Amino acid sequence: MSTHDEDILDFDFFDEGATTEAPAREEGRRPSTRGPRGPVRPGGWTPLLRLIGLIAFAILLVVLVVVWAQGCAGDRKRDAYVDYMGDLRPIAQNSASIGQKLAELLTTPGLKQDELESQLTGLIEQQSNDVSRADDLDPPGPVTPESGYAIDALTLRVNGMQGLLNVFKSTKDSKDATAAGQLLADQGLRLTASDVVWDDFFRKPATAVLEDEGIDGVSVPDSNFVENEQLYTASSMAAIWQRVHGASTGGTPAGAHGSSLAYVRAQPSGQTLSTDTETTIQVSTDLGFEVGVTNSGDFQEVSVKVTLTIPKQPSPIVKNATIDLIDPGTTKSVTFRDFGEVPIGEPVKIQVAVLPVQGETNKANNSAEFPVIFSLAGP
Secondary structure (H helix, E strand, C coil): CCHHHHHHHHHHHHCCCCCCCCCCCCCCCCCCCCCCCCCCCCCCCHHHHHHHHHHHHHHHHHHHHHHHHHHHHHHHHHHHHHHHHHHHHHHHHHHHHHHHHHHHHHCCCCCCHHHHHHHHHHHHHHHHHHHHHHHHCCCCHHHHHHHHHHHHHHHHHHHHHHHHHHHHHHCCCCCCHHHHHHHHHHHHHHHHHHHHHHHHHHHHHHHHHHHHCCCCCCCCCCCCCCCCHHHHCHHHHHHHHHHHHHHHHCCCCCCCECEEEEEEEEECCCCECCCCCCEEEEECCCCEEEEEEEECCCCCEEEEEEEEEECCCCCCEEEEEEEEEECCCCEEEEEEECCCCCCECCEEEEEEEECCCCCECCCCCCEEEEEEEEEECCC
């Protein structure tokens, strides 16, 4: 190695200081094309913090999107239940209304066979339409099995009414009221069973599904077709058949019509009022009067009207009620409530009257007056 080369090596590796400028390159070396070197800035935290911020923002955005998507899915699920129950509710209400109309039809005084058949056919058609409407609904998946039972309940109501119509037609020329009553009662079982199916296999299980799915504020509609199960017993149906049969044939069965006032009891105390002795009655928010009415005749009586009057100035308190059906020899009751302000501390006579039924001749036992005095309950 030459002395010149040693000088170069010595320059390159040992003589450069921190504050000493490098000497110009020797001739023959290719000059640098770079411009003057700027000062080198020391590395900092700013880029790293920016990166961390961007990652955090991205994570937050993902979380918000997921939460939003879950919220939308939850809203859609709830809306599905709201729509289904909302669409089913008028069907359930209409079916219950048909049940009331059927009871009114069967207890209509003077009803003839052709009138019964015509009106009953109309009710069957209405209930059949309810079955079709319910079957067209699209229930949310978890309540699909339960919705099938709602349709089954509505179908039982169609079958029960159709069965009643068939029996009335097939026994039109019969004279055996007992046998006809039993056949009609068998069909009535389908009507009462429909309420059990609706409650036990649809409404209660569907309510449980809503709770399991976390759906709040959505109620499952109720539907009660039979309000009075006694209407569809064999004895009651026999009396209904006999009444319709008699009105249709124009015959006049032997026997008498009659109704009588059986008792009047204050509630909730249970005190039986007397026509001779004054009864002191403590007034409370639960105050009521139970009136018992007995069918004292030989025929089933329908739409028996009862009136209770409490004298008061300037206007008396008058309450009215109707007992839909009473079989011969049986007693049914009705309870009156919501009297407002009754006269306190002064003797009054409560007047109770059972309006005479059609064909009743003995009316002496249809009404009575009961002396009472109302008092405020003690502290």
